[in-house]
Amino acid sequence: MKRIVTLLSLALGMIFSSSAQQAAMPTIIVFPDDAWMNENGFMTTINNNGETEYLPRYNDAFVQNSEIGTAIQSVQKVLEERGFQHEDLQNLLKDMKRERAEELANLADGDASEKGAMDELLQQAKPDIRIDLHYTAKEVGPRKNISFRLKAVDAYCNDQISSCEGTVEMTLDPLDLALRKVIAGKMDEFCAQIMNYFQDLHDNGRKITVVFRTAEGSGINFLRDEIKKDGDTYNDFLYDWVKDHAINKSAKKGRQTKNLCEFKNVRIPFFDDHKEPIEPEDWARSVRKDFRKETGIKVAKGQGNTLGRVNFLVGVE
Template structure:
């Protein structure tokens, strides 16, 4: 009854960086002057016929166990429809800096709680084939590994990698799913972990040691009080604080918030925007800009848009 009523994490299955690199599905990305190789998922789906079958097979196994899944191929099409991929590619050519990598944008559109990263290799043993796999469950906000399943299937005459993979992971999947659900239940109770940074524009005349409001409190104290009131169980850690910046880590934000009588998923941008709106109120009149860095980090820049 408990698990039937509990909310399930949303999941998206992706081929691992190792699998993409080994099979040549990578592209160069200019990350603020540093060239990085990142997976080219779109090319992988277009050129590797087994990839769609493998992911579809695992999607089916997960769906049978009551876990909602995001279809990665559909998410990529949504990105293309919004011309997001064109923007990502042009940033490589122009060398301009961006706040989110292409992988972050993919996660943002998918809005999945957990990323299942899959690696597999197939070896030939005479007329038979044998598959070795590694399945990792990653928190899409922090990239922390929360579940894993790995093993080697029995040799088989099957020619389909999807069927070989199904046979290999079946004995591991239930324990893997239990780990995912346990982690999600912990998030539901204790909040999702994110990072929040506070900065100021150079031309703003105030700083975090300036006093505001009817109580004439320092701005840094006002912000910490708000976090204490709005995080799950008041959990956050002030890692650094000066007159010009503050860094909060292990900030536990709720998974959901209520709007118009419906529960909606809370993300870092929504949570930080609430803080920005609070500071913009008549008690403080502080205008600020919110900048997101992937799913799990956001920055408020005080003193203007």
């Protein structure tokens, strides 16, 4: 009898140990995609130094188009049935509107400069996966022809993970029911690809970007200036620091100029030593102290940080 109990205990222990290695379900957030926003008149265009930029107006879309909220909820319900957690975009917009006075105060400090509406929303919600939705619903008498397209994207690094599309013709179902039916039929591979990708993140770390820029008038040259005359440039030091602190030394060089050092696909853990979620800014914070210790040069938090992008300014007064 004791032997049976011991074997059962060992078996249960193996099961729980195996379960602990599995990633929890990712949190998703569903956005109307840029094409839908533009087609329906909810994009503002601005001229930025000769280049056209498109700024989505998500609040206007929910207020002026009654269908988009229904369509997003339909996607959320299907994914909920698959076990995904979600952040609701419409509720998030309402929360941010109530907090706008505080946000405007932050703007005065430069914290939110150079960030678009989506970047601000993602940084507030902190989802793992962003789902972009495009759909059309054309009435044919009492019936509808409905088509949809979904794209799953890593909310931290914008890598595309999965996509699917489908159509339903001449349906009498209301939009929400018709969308749920057609989307549900396309979910097996779509969700499997998301979970495979998320398991990789769980095993090997999130992917973020870390950027260092020289402060105006600092005279710093990342590619030329050396650390204590030992032959390693500032760029070498920063690259080594990022690799040494990344999971499995996983990091790639991006743009490298005398005024800018960019490192992409930097893998960082989900949690710190206390099992608390770790933010990219917190993970990279100690580079400021380490660089100053080696060079005597001050490094400050940069502007325009987003969910998966950390910026630093080197050589500030």
